[in-house]
Amino acid sequence: MKKEKKKKLVxxxxxxxxxxxxVVLTSFEGLNSEETAELRKKMRRGKVRYRVVKxxxxxxxxxxxxxxxxxxxxQGPVALAICQEDPLKPAKIIKDFIAEHTKMKLMAGMIExxxxxxxxxxxxxxxxxxxxxxxxVFLRMxxxxxxxxxxxxxxxxxxxxxxxxxxxKKEKDKS
Numbered sequence: 001m002k003k004e005k006k007k008k009l010v011x012x013x014x015x016x017x018x019x020x021x022x023v024v025l026t027s028f029e030g031l032n033s034e035e036t037a038e039l040r041k042k043m044r045r046g047k048v049r050y051r052v053v054k055x056x057x058x059x060x061x062x063x064x065x066x067x068x069x070x071x072x073x074x075q076g077p078v079a080l081a082i083c084q085e086d087p088l089k090p091a092k093i094i095k096d097f098i099a100e101h102t103k104m105k106l107m108a109g110m111i112e113x114x115x116x117x118x119x120x121x122x123x124x125x126x127x128x129x130x131x132x133x134x135x136x137v138f139l140r141m142x143x144x145x146x147x148x149x150x151x152x153x154x155x156x157x158x159x160x161x162x163x164x165x166x167x168x169k170k171e172k173d174k175s
Contacts, residue, residue, distance in 0.1 A: 013061035030103030
């Protein structure tokens with residue numbers, strides 16, 4: 001690769017990584033071409049850019065201090081998965097892919113500027129989507145209120161039933 005082409009690639013990668021919400025480093029060692037093509041297809045469907053680039057070029061493209069945390073993971077054959085929209089999308093796709101193809105490894109990643117190693121990233125990727133988590137929190141916050149309402153309505157039902165029984169007894173006593 002010529003110097004100008006490498007320089008252009010480094011600049012392009014640097015812009016992508018800086019603007020990305022989610023960046024994941026994977027080791028694709030042991031995958032055959034069919035498996036790699038399958039992974040690329042899944043990445044494209046998820047609007048994730050999956051690139052195999054030389055480690056030295058990736059190192060040059062890591063400009064910010066936060067990005068530089070990825071440098072220790074740049075050993076051996078490494079690929080970058082970059083997403084501009086959903087920070088967890090690359091990790092989720094790779095987690096699902098690893099379940100089918102155990103040869104692949106998730107090495108590390110950055111989610112909205114926070115560095116995470118592979119194990120933590122896999123755990124975070126296993127979480128349900130944000131909307132689901134928020135609805136679960138909301139339901140748990142609402143349940144004590146529903147319990148109180150049901151308890152109070154039970155007391156009112158018993159009081160109403162008792163008053164009805166007293167009324168019926170008095171009517172019976174009059175007759």
